[in-house]
Amino acid sequence: MFTYLNPEIRQRLIAEGKLVRLDADGQLIDVHTPEAPGELAINLLGPIPLPIALPSTQATVQWYAAVRSTELSQVETLASELRARGGQQLFSHLVSPLAVNSVLVVGNPTENPLVRVHSNCLTGDVFGSQRCDCGPQLDAAIARMHADAAGGYLVYMAGHEGRGIGLWAKAATYLLQDAGEDTYEANRSLGLPDDSRDFTDAAVLIKHFVGAEAFRLLTNNPKKIEDLQHFGLRDITQEKHVTGVSQWNKRYLHAKRSWGHKLDDEDI
Ligand SMILES: Nc1nc2c(ncn2[C@@H]2O[C@H](COP(=O)(O)OP(=O)(O)OP(=O)(O)O)[C@@H](O)[C@H]2O)c(=O)[nH]1
Structure with missing residues (x-):
């Protein structure tokens, strides 16, 4: 401790x-x-107030470090x-x-809040790269929670970079992608799993903040829901979370769809 x-x-x-x-x-x-x-x-550790600029307003969220x-x-x-x-x-x-994970408490969450379990992505979340949809998904999640009467919790998973392969390997996969491979093929070329994220800590944090109550998970990834259900979180409703689609990430999003993400033609 x-x-x-x-x-x-x-x-x-x-x-x-x-x-x-x-x-x-x-x-x-x-x-x-x-x-x-x-x-x-x-x-x-927390709560620690963080003033955050949203698209049309300002909000103070409560940050917890875990x-x-x-x-x-x-x-x-x-x-x-x-x-x-x-x-x-x-x-x-x-x-x-x-690996310090974070929880942002947005608004005053009540019954059936929104929850986003967001895997860290230096290139998308911090640099604003449009090779993926991570940055816009992060910003939109906070904005949606702020606008929702039931508020929400953003669980930011620090050890999930590159779907769990880390930043160094992700950099190598980008070079392989630029030579023609898709996101998942590039991971495999390096001998790495398609997705090696562990959702144990996310589940513990959700159990602490939401309890065994119902919540709405902002995701297009059904496997993420299954992973959380595996830890006993049963009452999850999926809420589609499509944003930040651009010419730069269409191929990435198509690869996600073929891997099982729920994305419709009109989404991408
Ligand atoms: N290996 C690899 N990881 C990537 C790439 N682009 C983004 N990522 C990582 O992918 C993770 C986000 O996963 P996604 O598959 O985009 O989405 P998801 O979290 O499974 O699903 P949603 O909840 O719908 O966003 C983050 O950790 C990013 O760093 C890439 O080209 N290769």
Whole structure:
């Protein structure tokens, strides 16, 4: 549990309820209890207000940062060694691979909220690349939640880059795509799975924020729904989420459709 933070500050955050720990069912567990080996526990920091510019307005969403205890404790051990050697300036090397997921709470979610489980995409979400539809899907998800009376939750999966193959391999697949392969063929050429995303942590976070209640998932990918159902989230309604279609990503979207995404002719 987050101790490379000053222990006094950590205690203060715990006392304020801003640093909590969740079990695999999304339930709060005592932050002081030592973890059983192999037990899934997620640390959650927040809420942290973020003012966000939407297309026609401004909204403040509540951000939560989520990280597995197992990941933190590895960093923790190395951090204390570094500190002992006076190498604090190397902290950035240490923490950069830490997969910190996020939840944005948009509006005041009530019954049957919108939920988006968004896989991170540096090129689309941050650089605004139109080779995929990720950036517009991310922006539109927040805007749709803000406009919806039932509000919503955006779960941003930091370790999902390139459908789970990571940024370096994704860069290589782009070069293969430019030589003629489609998205999935390019993954296979590298000997990598079509899709290796793990939705365990997304399911835990949804269980924590939404509980076992019904929600509407913004997605065109039926496999994403099956993956979440596999973790016990049964009451999911699919809400189509098509946006950002351009000449640059038509081929990418056609490949997604042939892989099973629910996209109609008029969508793409
Ligand atoms: N391997 C690979 N990953 C890509 C490529 N383009 C985007 N991605 C990744 O694809 C992920 C998003 O997955 P998508 O298949 O676009 O969509 P989805 O999340 O399954 O489905 P929706 O919920 O409908 O958006 C992100 O992690 C992107 O980084 C690509 O050309 N190759």
